[in-house]
Amino acid sequence: MEKPDGKYPIHDLLRNRWSPVAFSERLVSHEDLRALLEAARWAPSCYGDQPWVFIVATKDQPDVFDRLLRCLMDANIAWAQYAPVLMMTVARRHFTHNGQPNRYAWHDIGLAVGGMLVQATHLGLSVHQMAGFDPIKARETFAIPEDHEPVSVIAIGYHGDVGNLSEALQARETTPRSRHPLGKFVFSDTWGQVAPFIE
Numbered sequence: 001m002e003k004p005d006g007k008y009p010i011h012d013l014l015r016n017r018w019s020p021v022a023f024s025e026r027l028v029s030h031e032d033l034r035a036l037l038e039a040a041r042w043a044p045s046c047y048g049d050q051p052w053v054f055i056v057a058t059k060d061q062p063d064v065f066d067r068l069l070r071c072l073m074d075a076n077i078a079w080a081q082y083a084p085v086l087m088m089t090v091a092r093r094h095f096t097h098n099g100q101p102n103r104y105a106w107h108d109i110g111l112a113v114g115g116m117l118v119q120a121t122h123l124g125l126s127v128h129q130m131a132g133f134d135p136i137k138a139r140e141t142f143a144i145p146e147d148h149e150p151v152s153v154i155a156i157g158y159h160g161d162v163g164n165l166s167e168a169l170q171a172r173e174t175t176p177r178s179r180h181p182l183g184k185f186v187f188s189d190t191w192g193q194v195a196p197f198i199e
């Protein structure tokens, strides 16, 4: 998979991350799983509220894994079934200290997962996040309380062989990755005015 160009160099842990659809059968050790969750745990959060819960399913718990897998859309099941670990992220919607709505809960889950991504890349693991799941089914399946909301499902494992996958998924694995240039989203002075330090 191609990596970001070197125009503005970034750290290898960021540069080497990408979201594969091909996962190998190799299991993730419990030690590495704990490290991933520890990386998430130390993320910053609004008021230090830590509004995240992770529901984790590993292949050595086939029943739990299958229940989490069945919450996904078919297009995601097609490849995520081969990942050895699935995690559902869940946001607590109100602040613990005052019960007010926490409009940063989703932001903070993203930060926690961002930390996990860096740790995963460091450990040679691949991560692929998914919005394509049924939140109502997820709530029922895992008895998620009313004040919490499922946000995403994350597949984690080692990058594998595309051989198990459909031609369409195989093609996706090699599709060039691209991003908007900085000039499209870094503004200064007023909306749409590209910041002067952007070349």
Ligand SMILES: Cc1cc2nc3c(=O)[nH]c(=O)nc-3n(C[C@H](O)[C@H](O)[C@H](O)COP(=O)(O)O)c2cc1C
Binding pocket: 017, 018, 019, 020, 076, 128, 129, 130, 131, 132, 133, 152, 177
């Ligand atoms: C919140 C979120 C939801 C996503 N949902 C899906 C999904 O349901 N299915 C999927 O195949 N990829 C999903 N992706 C992966 C993105 O398509 C992928 O991150 C993006 O195309 C950039 O590719 P890269 O991660 O390899 O840089 C999701 C990513 C994020 C962050």
